[in-house]
Amino acid sequence: METHKKILLVVIAEAALERQLVADVKRLGAHGYTVIDVRGGGARGAREADWDADRSIQLEVICDDSVAQTISAHIHQSYFNDYAVTIFTADVSVLRPQKF
Amino acid sequence: MDPVVYFFVLGVVARLLRSDLKLPGVLYESLTIYLLLAIGIKGGVELASHPHGAMLGQIMAALGVGVALPLLAYPVLRFGGKFDGCNAAAIAAHYGSVSVVTFAVAVTYLGRHNESYEAYMPLFVALLEAPGIIVGIFLGRMAEGGRELRWPALLREVLLGKSIVLLLGGLAIGWLAGPQTIAPLKPFFYDLFKGALCLFLLEMGLIVAARAGDLRKAGAFLIGFGLMMPLLGGALGATVGWLVQLSVGGTTLLAVLAASASYIAAPAAVRLALPQANPGLSLAAALGVTFPFNIIFGIPVYHAMARFLHN
Numbered sequence: 049m050e051t052h053k054k055i056l057l058v059v060i061a062e063a064a065l066e067r068q069l070v071a072d073v074k075r076l077g078a079h080g081y082t083v084i085d086v087r088g089g090g091a092r093g094a095r096e097a098d099w100d101a102d103r104s105i106q107l108e109v110i111c112d113d114s115v116a117q118t119i120s121a122h123i124h125q126s127y128f129n130d131y132a133v134t135i136f137t138a139d140v141s142v143l144r145p146q147k148f
Numbered sequence: 149m150d151p152v153v154y155f156f157v158l159g160v161v162a163r164l165l166r167s168d169l170k171l172p173g174v175l176y177e178s179l180t181i182y183l184l185l186a187i188g189i190k191g192g193v194e195l196a197s198h199p200h201g202a203m204l205g206q207i208m209a210a211l212g213v214g215v216a217l218p219l220l221a222y223p224v225l226r227f228g229g230k231f232d233g234c235n236a237a238a239i240a241a242h243y244g245s246v247s248v249v250t251f252a253v254a255v256t257y258l259g260r261h262n263e264s265y266e267a268y269m270p271l272f273v274a275l276l277e278a279p280g281i282i283v284g285i286f287l288g289r290m291a292e293g294g295r296e297l298r299w300p301a302l303l304r305e306v307l308l309g310k311s312i313v314l315l316l317g318g319l320a321i322g323w324l325a326g327p328q329t330i331a332p333l334k335p336f337f338y339d340l341f342k343g344a345l346c347l348f349l350l351e352m353g354l355i356v357a358a359r360a361g362d363l364r365k366a367g368a369f370l371i372g373f374g375l376m377m378p379l380l381g382g383a384l385g386a387t388v389g390w391l392v393q394l395s396v397g398g399t400t401l402l403a404v405l406a407a408s409a410s411y412i413a414a415p416a417a418v419r420l421a422l423p424q425a426n427p428g429l430s431l432a433a434a435l436g437v438t439f440p441f442n443i444i445f446g447i448p449v450y451h452a453m454a455r456f457l458h459n
Contacts, residue, residue, distance in 0.1 A: 062419065064415075064416050064419040064420055065420075068420070085173075093428070096358065097173050098170075098171075098173065098176065098351075098354065098355050098358065099173070099176055099351075099355055100412055100415065100416060101411065101415035101416065101419070101427065101431060102355075103173070127423075129423075129424075130423035130424055131419075131423060
């Protein structure tokens with residue numbers, strides 16, 4: 049079966065940012081997204097997801113390289129200074145390239 | 149001490165002893181929704197059976213308390229505690245808003261002491277939730293003097309947060325339904341209330357103890373502030389309650405609301421509107437110091453203040 053290369057962009061962030069982040073990625077060209085509740089720890093301490101202010105989300109977007117770069121640059125500029133946010137990308141293969 | 153408070157202590161002890169006890173996040177969320185709705189519905193039903201004329205003046209006075217609290221807290225933090233403007237405003241916003249669970253524990257306390265109170269007090273919880281947060285955020289923005297604030301998004305976050313929607317929604321449902329129609333829902337919303345509050349306080353104990361580390365970082369001033377600010381707010385709330393002729397129970401509850409600090413609505417709104425503020429500081433004070441102080445020691449003190457003023 050023929051597959052096509054795309055970029056998987058993963059953003060792990062404080063749950064307070066969810067609404068803004070979803071609006072951002074849609075505005076910057078993502079065709080779809082997935083949000084997962086997660087927990088973990090890092091430079092800004094442990095986020096155990098016990099209660100509202102302690103929750104984290106993982107936002108995943110599959111998109112073209114250019115869209116991934118635009119979204120990454122925006123998140124870097126808007127959120128890296130003040131919020132617990134991590135971004136990474138990975139190469140993935142999809143079956144229906146027009147969907148992403 | 150009220151037995152519900154023992155559950156809080158159990159949570160604290162379990163976490164400090166590193167027990168693996170953990171309540172699922174969805175249970176915490178469900179209990180929050182249940183408690184807010186139940187408080188609202190009870191208030192609404194009572195409101196339907198006893199209409200009140202003096203309410204408007206009392207509502208305006210309560211809103212005044214909500215605006216005054218962050219304006220009191222801010223200079224103390226900024227100049228006494230030497231916090232930067234942003235952090236002082238963020239902490240002030242938390243103290244301007246209210247803790248619904250502290251209110252629920254106070255209602256249980258009054259019940260145990262056979263002290264009646266105005267049935268519409270849950271309306272005050274909903275009313276006092278937002279003004280403090282908005283004033284606090286405004287102070288922070290003034291201090292920053294920088295970026296413009298997206299007020300529509302902020303107001304939606306604050307005014308349509310789940311606490312206000314569920315409290316006002318519950319009040320409306322209770323009021324529309326009235327005592328007879330609500331009867332089939334009583335076993336769920338009335339009889340189970342105290343049990344749900346116990347479970348919620350167990351979880352709060354776990355959360356508070358988990359943040360004990362933040363408290364060490366917060367420093368002595370903030371811990372002192374977390375103890376003194378509720379007493380100051382409580383005295384203000386009690387005085388205003390007495391002036392607007394609330395009953396002893398109602399005065400106690402307004403004092404409790406003024407003394408309490410938010411840890412549900414305020415953190416989310418402040419996080420978005422004042423990103424440079426360190427959320428660890430606000431939560432260490434509001435959750436680590438003020439919440440336990442209020443439910444263990446504060447509520448009887450505010451009750452005594454109310455009785456003293458009314459005598």
